Amino acid sequence: MNPVGSKLIPVTAAQLPGLNTLALSTARVDYALGGINPPYLHPQATEILTIIEGSLMAGFVTSNPENRLINRFLQKGDIFVFPIGLIHFQRNLGNGKVIAIAALSSQNPGVVTIANTSFGSNALIEAEVLAKAFQVDKELVDELQASSKPSRFDSALICSVLFTLFLWIC
Numbered sequence: 023m024n025p026v027g028s029k030l031i032p033v034t035a036a037q038l039p040g041l042n043t044l045a046l047s048t049a050r051v052d053y054a055l056g057g058i059n060p061p062y063l064h065p066q067a068t069e070i071l072t073i074i075e076g077s078l079m080a081g082f083v084t085s086n087p088e089n090r091l092i093n094r095f096l097q098k099g100d101i102f103v104f105p106i107g108l109i110h111f112q113r114n115l116g117n118g119k120v121i122a123i124a125a126l127s128s129q130n131p132g133v134v135t136i137a138n139t140s141f142g143s144n145a146l147i148e149a150e151v152l153a154k155a156f157q158v159d160k161e162l163v164d165e166l167q168a169s170s171k172p173s174r175f176d177s178a179l180i181c182s183v184l185f186t187l188f189l190w191i192c
Contacts, residue, residue: 027057027114035129042129049124053078053114060137061111067131069104069124071112073097076120082110109136142170 023029034047041047047067051059053076071080073096080102081093095115096102104110106127114120140152141163149163156163 023054023057026060027054028052028059034131044129045127047126047129047131051122051124053112053120055114055118057114059112060135061109062133062135063107063109064126064131064133065107067126067128068106069126071102071104072123073100074121074123076114076118077116078120078122079113079115082108084108141166
């Protein structure tokens with residue numbers, strides 16, 4: 023498991039070249055108790071998530087200006103769709119582990135994890151810009167950016183703070 027309590031096993035054209043040109047990829051996602059798949063998006067694919075074992079909260083936010091949170095508590099056998107390009111997340115709120123299978127509408131769906139791209143880019147975004155965007159103190163942004171440097175990377179801290187902010191803002 024990663025620091026936020028999930029493990030992704032992707033199967034895209036990068037892992038299986040035979041998928042090239044088929045507009046299809048898949049992934050298995052395992053979630054520890056309390057684990058999350060932090061807010062992220064696929065710029066090139068819609069995702070369909072099927073719960074194989076356990077229960078999970080899943081949601082996405084519609085685009086501007088509405089920014090409406092659409093979320094559901096999913097159980098074994100349930101399916102949820104995340105539209106292309108929209109920020110989405112999952113969180114294990116159940117009593118045990120969760121296993122899910124994701125199917126994506128592209129052999130190269132791409133992934134943009136909001137915390138990593140916002141606070142851990144190779145050339146940092148100015149702290150003042152992020153503080154205004156996330157409506158937090160510049161000191162918090164400085165701390166998150168400092169913890170994102172390769173020598174001190176703490177993705178669990180960044181994801182927890184951003185996940186809390188994400189739910190608060192929505």
